[in-house]
Amino acid sequence: MATVGVLCARGRVEEKALMAALAEAGIVSALFPPTDEPLPVGPLFPMASGRSFPVPQIVVDRHPDRQIARAVLATCRALDVPGLCAGIAAAGDRLDVASALAAKGLPRPETALCTSENAGLAAVAAMGLPATVLPLDLKSQPIDLPDIDTAEAVLEHRSVLGGSEGSLGLVQAGTPPPENVVTIFVIDGVATALETSMAMGVSVEVLRLAEQTARALFADVIAVVIALTPSGPIVWDVRPVPEFRHAQALTELSVPQAIAQAVQHRLEPVSAPRLPSDSTPDWTNLVTQGTRRDLVISA
Incomplete structure (x- = not known):
């Protein structure tokens, strides 16, 4: 059984480098969840092969599909398997991230949640151009809006082809080079x-x-x-x-x-207090x- 499960779709350069670093530290790791095997929800059940499901001690989130990652991380929590992940950004979307940072008073660009094409155009008119559309899903790339023609085309395209999901997004003031x-x-x-x-x-x-x-x-x-x-x-x-x-x-x-x-x-037994989280170099x-x-x- 692997000590660490690397949650990913496949082993890319980053995952291979991570698993090599874990091996160098003497930690056994494997891709997780195992290919083509169901992930138990709640109490573990024997698989068709008769063996127990290989539950790791900790899971490192490296999955590009955030919908899959959120589901697997939630299931791991139900199995008392901790995850090394991006916290709110791992479990939520860009609105969750923006809201959490705004609540802490951290500097961010002027931002508006838009639920329709018209709302997006109104946000652009209020903020001025250039602006940027950030889809709520963190795996989607931001879209620059350098001028009004581009803004109208992008917002209409997202609304018509993406439906309600495409209409949802954040509009941020500016487009940094x-x-x-x-x-x-x-x-x-x-x-x-x-x-x-x-x-x-x-x-x-x-x-x-x-x-x-x-x-x-x-x-x-x-x-x-x-x-x-x-x-x-x-x-x-x-x-x-x-x-x-x-x-x-x-x-x-x-x-x-x-x-x-x-x-x-995280795998070490608790023997001495760790430095507080705000103790940075x-x-x-x-x-x-x-x-x-x-x-x-x-x-």
């Missing part, structure tokens, strides 16, 4: 790696905002997309199951190694050699 966006990977409350096309350094303020976002969402593992604006950094989006093959480490651990360490901490004056360029973390 790629060079003003940084994605921070936060694992166990600590900013561990980043992806960016920015030529300049990443400030301590950005890293701390990513860590605050993870705490607000009760996320064990998450990628936080932060846009840099003239008024300061804002949380633009989150990714509950991010790709990290191109991530540049901010600490001595890679993303897979940091996840493996988080798993190891002092990023001031840190300089890390990245995989493509020097990453300068400035105050």
